[in-house]
Amino acid sequence: xxxxxESQLDRLPRRHAVLxxxxxxxxxxxADEGGPIGGENDQTMLINMGPSHPSTHGVLxxxxxxxxxxxxxxxxxxxxxxxxxxxxxxALTYLQGPTNVTRMDYAAPLFNELVFSLATxxxxxxxxxxxxxxxxxxxxxxxxxxxxxxxxxxxxxxxGAVSMMIYGxxxxxxxxxxxxxxxxxxxxxxxxxPGGVAADLPDGWRDDVLYLLDMLPHRLEEYDILxxxxxxxxxxxxGVGVITADEAVALxxxxxxxxxxxxxxxxRRDMPYLAYPEVEFDVVVGSYGDSFDxxxxxxxEIRESMRIVRQCLERMPEGDFRAxxxxxxxxxxxxxxxxxxxxxxxxxxxxxxxxxxxxxxxxAVESPRGELGCYLVSDGGAQPYRMHIRGPSFVNLQTLPHxxxxxxxxxxxxxxxxxxxxxxxxxx
Amino acid sequence: MSDTGETEQAETxxxxxxxxxxxxxxxxxxxxxxxxxxxxQRVIHPSRDRWAEVAGxxxxxxxxxxxxxxxxxxxxxxxxxxxVRRLPPGVEPQRFEVVASFMSHVRRERLRARVQxxxxxxxIPSLYAIYPGSDYxxxxxFDLMGIVFEGHPxxxxxxxxxxxxxxxLRKDYAVGAIPVQFKAxxxx
Numbered sequence: 001x002x003x004x005x006e007s008q009l010d011r012l013p014r015r016h017a018v019l020x021x022x023x024x025x026x027x028x029x030x031a032d033e034g035g036p037i038g039g040e041n042d043q044t045m046l047i048n049m050g051p052s053h054p055s056t057h058g059v060l061x062x063x064x065x066x067x068x069x070x071x072x073x074x075x076x077x078x079x080x081x082x083x084x085x086x087x088x089x090x091a092l093t094y095l096q097g098p099t100n101v102t103r104m105d106y107a108a109p110l111f112n113e114l115v116f117s118l119a120t121x122x123x124x125x126x127x128x129x130x131x132x133x134x135x136x137x138x139x140x141x142x143x144x145x146x147x148x149x150x151x152x153x154x155x156x157x158x159x160g161a162v163s164m165m166i167y168g169x170x171x172x173x174x175x176x177x178x179x180x181x182x183x184x185x186x187x188x189x190x191x192x193x194p195g196g197v198a199a200d201l202p203d204g205w206r207d208d209v210l211y212l213l214d215m216l217p218h219r220l221e222e223y224d225i226l227x228x229x230x231x232x233x234x235x236x237x238x239g240v241g242v243i244t245a246d247e248a249v250a251l252x253x254x255x256x257x258x259x260x261x262x263x264x265x266x267x268r269r270d271m272p273y274l275a276y277p278e279v280e281f282d283v284v285v286g287s288y289g290d291s292f293d294x295x296x297x298x299x300x301e302i303r304e305s306m307r308i309v310r311q312c313l314e315r316m317p318e319g320d321f322r323a324x325x326x327x328x329x330x331x332x333x334x335x336x337x338x339x340x341x342x343x344x345x346x347x348x349x350x351x352x353x354x355x356x357x358x359x360x361x362x363x364a365v366e367s368p369r370g371e372l373g374c375y376l377v378s379d380g381g382a383q384p385y386r387m388h389i390r391g392p393s394f395v396n397l398q399t400l401p402h403x404x405x406x407x408x409x410x411x412x413x414x415x416x417x418x419x420x421x422x423x424x425x426x427x428x
Numbered sequence: 429m430s431d432t433g434e435t436e437q438a439e440t441x442x443x444x445x446x447x448x449x450x451x452x453x454x455x456x457x458x459x460x461x462x463x464x465x466x467x468x469q470r471v472i473h474p475s476r477d478r479w480a481e482v483a484g485x486x487x488x489x490x491x492x493x494x495x496x497x498x499x500x501x502x503x504x505x506x507x508x509x510x511x512v513r514r515l516p517p518g519v520e521p522q523r524f525e526v527v528a529s530f531m532s533h534v535r536r537e538r539l540r541a542r543v544q545x546x547x548x549x550x551x552i553p554s555l556y557a558i559y560p561g562s563d564y565x566x567x568x569x570f571d572l573m574g575i576v577f578e579g580h581p582x583x584x585x586x587x588x589x590x591x592x593x594x595x596x597l598r599k600d601y602a603v604g605a606i607p608v609q610f611k612a613x614x615x616x
Contacts, residue, residue: 362529373529
């Protein structure tokens with residue numbers, strides 16, 4: 001392996017903090033009362049954390065090499081939720097695809113549906129009516145709000161602000177109720193589909209959105225009082241889990257982790273999709289790359305998302321909520337009762353699916369956790385030949401050993417929390 | 429593409445006239461690799477032998493982030509419909525294809541690389557030493573597709589259990605009815 005003059009490996013001063021050890025070897029060492037790893041004079045211990053641990057956000061397991069209270073090396077162990085969703089996608093039609101991918105990042109399911117639908121539409125080459133685009137944007141920004149609210153809740157809980165957990169879940173629940181009114185489900189919506197969205201916005205959606213836009217700013221101010229300005233909160237987060245821009249780029253980190261280092265990179269602005277060029281919003285950027293910046297970025301991204309939602313509310317165009325392309329769009333429900341052809345068409349679309357021209361495409365969107373990509377290969381059939389999701393949580397987990405190195409075990413909890421991994425997306 | 433990323437290899441290549449917008453009628457080349465377009469996205473097709481070298485050139489030329497590494501098993505491509513894999517002339521189709529996406533934050537561009545990997549020798553150089561962000565992504569490809577990344581510091585299974593046999597995303601791996609293989613990691 002030739003190392004070029006410029007290798008990004010040189011930008012990772014803490015790369016030796018990545019523990020490279022098999023689980024079998026670790027289990028042997030741990031069975032030996034966490035015995036020393038490197039001989040008799042070695043004072044280090046190997047500690048297992050998770051996969052069932054309240055602070056590991058699902059089933060993340062960490063193997064930590066500790067020297068007293070200090071984390072030396074670590075290895076995230078994942079795969080406990082692996083259910084072969086990429087394999088499964090090869091057996092599902094393009095219309096069934098969103099039901100599969102929506103279960104990956106279960107805190108931000110609409111983004112998964114969006115990226116899969118955008119990739120499929122790119123392969124077919126169909127245009128989406130403006131109303132569908134704006135509905136997608138509205139729903140995704142709502143989802144970003146609910147996902148970040150969930151982060152507020154879990155981040156608070158991880159750091160001992162337990163009441164914050166209740167507040168965060170409470171506000172998120174309000175957003176989920178809006179999702180339920182629009183899509184019928186609180187999570188795993190299957191709402192954004194190739195060709196548009198599943199249904200038009202229901203009557204009264206404006207009032208529901210306005211209620212949320214009125215309620216949330218006050219609640220966010222309460223969060224500021226409870227957390228942002230509070231000395232204990234700041235002590236727990238400031239300067240903890242620092243990562244530089246060089247390190248973040250070298251480790252392919254995206255989303256709030258990358259932005260916390262001062263790099264203003266947001267796909268919504270820098271490589272726009274949907275109608276993002278037409279709305280105004282700011283990209284929130286940190287300056288220290290620490291856990292506090294990542295917290296503050298997410299808190300303020302809620303505010304930016306609310307700005308976008310308000311613009312969606314004001315500028316929601318009239319028209320179709322899905323492309324009127326008989327190839328991908330099922331006939332309206334009312335037609336099915338009166339037309340045999342419509343019934344057959346409906347039946348064929350939902351059983352056989354529609355064929356997608358051969359080709360391959362990579363499409364990415366900015367999910368609450370970073371760049372969510374979908375690599376889709378079609379061989380001209382009704383199911384994807386290969387569907388790969390580039391999960392931001394999965395890639396972002398690589399930063400953990402670097403951020404936790406030489407920190408305290410208690411800080412490790414804060415750092416895991418600030419990465420905000422969703423293990424459903426990590427394991428897929 | 430500017431002059432910065434050209435090494436001697438590319439310059440000696442007769443057809444290696446880079447420049448994305450030249451619109452040459454000949455096979456367009458970039459970093460000494462054939463370039464194609466797929467739905468408006470630029471794709472280069474490096475050979476496996478030059479993969480590490482090309483990746484090094486990419487990094488020097490400002491593709492500062494390796495966004496994604498994945499692989500496709502083309503074993504059963506063209507189910508019935510006679511779909512043909514479209515590869516530029518000179519690129520021999522193989523069963524496996526490693527697909528990597530790169531990003532340039534400065535130019536706000538993406539570039540994808542598709543590398544053919546034969547079935548009888550599913551190995552490819554690892555990008556870890558150049559783009560350490562490919563660490564987990566390559567482990568995932570190794571785990572699910574069984575492609576060995578030479579030079580990777582810790583090429584172990586990441587999603588499946590360590591003791592698992594087989595590589596589930598291969599097309600000759602059955603979809604269902606797989607015997608459960610979970611084992612206790614220790615002999616305790």
